[in-house]
Amino acid sequence: MNRPVRRVAVLGGGISGLSAAHRLVSTPGMEVVVIEASNRLGGKIKTSDFDGRQVDEAADAFLTRGGQVEGLCRELGLDSQLVTPATNRAWLWKGDRLHSFPLGLALGVPLRPLSLLGSPLVSPRGALRAAADLVMPRTTGSADVSVARLVRRRLGVEVSSTLVEPLIGGINAGRAECLGVSATVPRFATASERSSSLIRGLRSEIATPSTGGRAAEGPPPPFLGLRRGMEQMVHALESTLREHGTDIRLGWRVAAAARAGGGWILSRQAGDRTLEGGLRDGIQVIGHHPTDTILADGIVVALPAWEAAKVLGGVSPLGSSLLGAIPYASVAMLTMSYDSSMSYDSSSSGQPAPVGSGFLVPAGEHRSVTACSWTSSKWPHLGRPGELLVRASVGRWRDGAALMLSDDALVKAVHRELQVVMGLAEPPTASRVTRWDRAFPQFGVDHGDLVARITRAIGATGPVELAGAAYGGVGIPSCVQSGFGAADRLLARL
Ligand SMILES: Cc1cc2nc3c(=O)[nH]c(=O)nc-3n(C[C@H](O)[C@H](O)[C@H](O)COP(=O)(O)OP(=O)(O)OC[C@H]3O[C@@H](n4cnc5c(N)ncnc54)[C@H](O)[C@@H]3O)c2cc1C
Known part of the structure; x- marks a missing residue:
């Protein structure tokens, strides 16, 4: 006897939710709906045009350990797009100089x-x-x-x-x-x-690591990126999901999940009508799914923990308060382009030429910049003659002072710091600031116990599984793994 069609809703269209949906659609008799609050998929994976080329606004690579993400990229037909960083030589800021990281x-x-x-x-x-x-x-x-x-x-x-x-x-x-x-x-x-x-x-x-033969460079970089940015993976996942008939709802912010019969009823945040029909900016927009509720037999909640806490508050006050206890750090990513022939002068500054992937800044140095990638030397396909392209990260847990600055002031502050260690005389010729609010979950001591308590409390409410960076790791491989795992566990429960 055929099993009845089961309907699963995936809350959140970031890489964790998309991975869960990808796993679910390959199961016969499964109807999948992906619900995403913003008007795009990908969450914290975002690539956009910067001065005529596609540059990542957040993640630009994934760790190859385990092979799962690389395997997924190949399965999605992205083989030819996989690219290895040209170097993994990293530097460290100490005492206003850059020092090569020991091998x-x-x-x-x-x-x-x-x-x-x-x-x-x-x-x-x-x-x-x-x-x-x-x-x-x-x-x-x-x-x-x-x-x-x-x-x-x-x-x-x-x-x-x-x-x-x-x-x-x-x-x-x-x-x-x-x-x-x-x-x-x-x-x-x-x-x-x-x-x-x-x-x-x-x-x-x-x-x-063997240093033989590669003494200056270290072992091969354990990372891979995608030629036109990490968002290629998101687009490829989206295409596959659509081919399988997945219902993808953008601009649909889930306000609450409640039990309905053996399944779930999801309600939409009041006033959240971004993609509904009507006249916007003088253009007639065709409406999508103006419904206020979605029914599902099971749900995968792939939201940041603080958002999952809100959505699940009605069904599990305990789970919700534990989810809300996971702290997050906010960051900003600055992309800056320098005219290297004009502004970079290693001979006069006495600083090392930007050969390598970039540098890290220990918290003890009390700088705004926490890390800086020399993007044009790390990813030569993004480089242009005479140009130095960098991406600098700002903000760490309990240190968000620099994030209070306006975009212009932040660019100036970061430029001043880069000047110190890189001898950059002129300001950047182009810049972009991307702010990521509450982006990095912080795994404190006994985080595993906290996650186990959350999982027990939430799991007891019905067929629901959690996925996302807050539970098993922030990196893309952990997120993909968490999405796959949540889908498998939910399938076993339905
Ligand atoms: C600046 C930066 C650099 C990084 N660099 C790297 C790197 O180089 N390599 C690496 O491996 N990792 C990196 N990471 C980490 C990694 O990118 C993230 O941990 C990962 O993308 C998180 O994916 P996620 O799906 O769990 O969450 P998210 O991407 O946050 O997705 C959650 C989704 O849920 C949606 N949503 C929220 N609330 C609701 C709601 N109520 N209803 C419906 N939808 C909702 C959001 O809009 C979002 O799309 C970086 C992260 C940042 C911020």
Whole structure:
């Protein structure tokens, strides 16, 4: 006997929601509706024209570890668009100069700590202290701790604040002091279980990078991007979903999810009529779906946690308050183009030429910029002769002062900082500021327990699954994985 058609609503058209929908549509007898509040799909994956070429406004690459995103891109027919960064040589801001990041680091942890001897970034005493990790007894206690605390205990304060903080803090727009090890850097947790020494544990987990033959460059970059920007992935997912007859509702902000029979009724936020018919700016717009409710047998909630908290507040006050407890950091991404022949003068500034992927700025340097990509050298297909294209990130957890500036003031402030370390004499010839409000969930100590409590509370209300950056990781691979996982679990429940 044929099973009746089941209808699933995916709330949120970011990469997590689209991945869930992609998985769902391949199941026979499944009707899928994707509900997105804004007038575009992709959420925090966004690519747009900057001075005549497609440049990402947020994510510009994904980690290839696990292979899932690369596999998805290939499945979506994007093989020819996959592109590897030309370099992974990174620099670090210290004392108003850029220093080359030492080779052989695993998320900031030196796998050969004595190779730090002679580095301008870590004192000889700091390098020896890091090496002590190899002989120190196992740190007792199985409780989750902050990343900074673990690394400080094992390798000392210098490695923690100079090498680990900018990498882990930079990836998460957070502070290693507040981010929990288990959820933020599970590899550190596994390594610590595997060996009494963090370094040895990491060494046995990863093949130690070989520097032979690539000494200046380090191992091949573990990242891939897309030639015309990460949004290509969103467009490809959208096409596949439409081919499968998915109902995609843009401009439909879910206000609340309530139980209806064995399923769900979703209601739309009052006054949210952005895509309905009528005259707008003198143009007759054909209306889409002017309904105020959507019925579904099951739902995947792929929204930022603070938004999921609102939508699910009526069915699970406990789940909602736990969701609302996940903190978020806001950031801005500045894209700036410089005339390198006019404004970049490495010989007079004595600063290193921008050879490499860019630089990170430790929180202790008290700068607005947290990281800067030398986009034209990282992605040569985006470069033009005589031009230096950069993308600079601003804002981290509990440090949003620079984000209060107007766009113009922010560009000037960031330019002044780039001037210090890159010897840029002239202001940028073109610039763009993209603001990402409450964009990076912060995984504190015991985040895993918090997520388990949320999942229990929300899961008890009916056929609903959560997906998104707030639960298992902010990177695109984790988001894709969370979407696939949520879809599979929901299918098992329906
Ligand atoms: C500046 C920046 C740089 C980044 N760089 C990288 C990188 O290089 N590599 C990497 O792997 N990751 C990067 N990330 C992280 C990664 O891009 C994000 O974690 C990921 O895209 C989040 O996807 P998501 O689907 O979980 O959430 P979102 O993209 O936030 O999607 C949620 C969607 O839900 C919609 N929505 C919200 N409320 C409602 C509602 N009530 N009803 C209906 N729809 C609603 C939103 O409009 C949005 O489209 C970066 C992020 C930022 C901000």
